[in-house]
Amino acid sequence: MQLPAHFEYQRARSVEHALALLSRHGPEARLIAGGHSLIPMMKLRLAQPELLIDINEVPELGGIEITEDEIRIGALVRHTQLLDCAEVGRSAPMLHDAERVIADPLVRNRGTVGGSVCQADPSEDLSGAFSALRAVADIAGPAGERTVPMRGFFHGPYQTAVGPDELLLRLRVPLPAPGLRTGSAYRKVSRRAGDWAVGAAGAAVTLAPDGTVAEVGIGLTALGAREFVATEAEDLLRGQRPTPEAIDAAGRAAAQHCEPVADQRGPVEYKRHLAGELTRRVLRDALARAGGR
Numbered sequence: 001m002q003l004p005a006h007f008e009y010q011r012a013r014s015v016e017h018a019l020a021l022l023s024r025h026g027p028e029a030r031l032i033a034g035g036h037s038l039i040p041m042m043k044l045r046l047a048q049p050e051l052l053i054d055i056n057e058v059p060e061l062g063g064i065e066i067t068e069d070e071i072r073i074g075a076l077v078r079h080t081q082l083l084d085c086a087e088v089g090r091s092a093p094m095l096h097d098a099e100r101v102i103a104d105p106l107v108r109n110r111g112t113v114g115g116s117v118c119q120a121d122p123s124e125d126l127s128g129a130f131s132a133l134r135a136v137a138d139i140a141g142p143a144g145e146r147t148v149p150m151r152g153f154f155h156g157p158y159q160t161a162v163g164p165d166e167l168l169l170r171l172r173v174p175l176p177a178p179g180l181r182t183g184s185a186y187r188k189v190s191r192r193a194g195d196w197a198v199g200a201a202g203a204a205v206t207l208a209p210d211g212t213v214a215e216v217g218i219g220l221t222a223l224g225a226r227e228f229v230a231t232e233a234e235d236l237l238r239g240q241r242p243t244p245e246a247i248d249a250a251g252r253a254a255a256q257h258c259e260p261v262a263d264q265r266g267p268v269e270y271k272r273h274l275a276g277e278l279t280r281r282v283l284r285d286a287l288a289r290a291g292g293r
């Protein structure tokens with residue numbers, strides 16, 4: 001059995017307390033939420049923090065709130081909590097599609113939304129989903145709070161906009177204006193139920209009153225898309241009628257512009273094919289939920 005290297009442990013009581021501990025101990029300190037990514041990395045000695053700052057009892061980081069124009073999801077919300085929130089399923093069904101295919105109940109009971117996006121593993125399902133939904137991240141640091149769009153949050157594999165002395169507070173998902181038809185969906189291909197994605201895609205579509213695409217977000221997971229987004233496919237669809245031909249063209253653009261890597265889950269050509277096909281399917285699913293076409 002592999003064991004982590006020696007580390008100290010402190011429980012933060014508030015955001016302020018967590019930030020003070022981060023400042024005091026510098027980059028050798030790491031926050032721990034669900035621990036489902038950090039602990040395995042520590043066991044493999046890929047991470048060797050000197051201090052773990054446990055944020056599980058920081059009250060400001062919990063809770064889901066839905067207002068007229070956005071969904072606010074605290075960084076410490078567990079996967080299961082997001083899945084259990086019926087209003088999230090109604091307002092942003094893609095999040096429920098994605099949560100249903102993350103690992104198994106053990107991981108979902110403990111793993112957090114904030115830990116998932118801060119881990120920034122290229123196969124993290126919520127990264128693709130939140131990017132497609134154009135969520136924004138509220139981050140707290142020594143200089144106060146700042147907001148970073150998800151498209152700008154991921155700086156590369158395992159790298160995010162959250163600095164070593166900062167903490168992710170919450171994610172906010174914008175909701176379209178009332179009256180506009182909108183829908184979203186997420187699909188994942190994995191080798192076995194509960195596995196990490198071979199490839200996955202999410203789409204969020206909002207239709208204008210004349211039936212054209214007012215806004216579209218397309219996220220790709222594990223498929224080598226820059227910042228988890230298929231920008232070129234989005235640009236092709238925006239302002240168009242979502243015809244089968246337009247959807248097909250978006251699928252082709254998603255496949256062409258992603259840069260997947262070959263690994264034990266499949267070769268590059270297969271992953272490119274998945275990017276195209278999954279993009280077409282989630283667009284059709286999202287449109288069906290929007291009552292479009």
Ligand SMILES: Cc1cc2nc3c(=O)[nH]c(=O)nc-3n(C[C@H](O)[C@H](O)[C@H](O)COP(=O)(O)OP(=O)(O)OC[C@H]3O[C@@H](n4cnc5c(N)ncnc54)[C@H](O)[C@@H]3O)c2cc1C
Binds near residue numbers: 033101
């Ligand atoms: C067996 C297994 C299978 C899995 N399968 C999948 C899967 O199919 N799809 C998928 O998407 N995920 C999967 N996961 C990952 C799971 O979703 C984890 O919950 C997630 O990666 C990390 O969340 P966590 O709360 O455990 O984070 P932790 O492990 O506690 O932290 C991860 C990183 O985020 C940082 N961090 C945590 N919270 C904050 C915060 N508020 N502010 C700043 N930094 C923070 C930590 O310092 C650390 O660097 C799997 C995990 C396991 C163990």
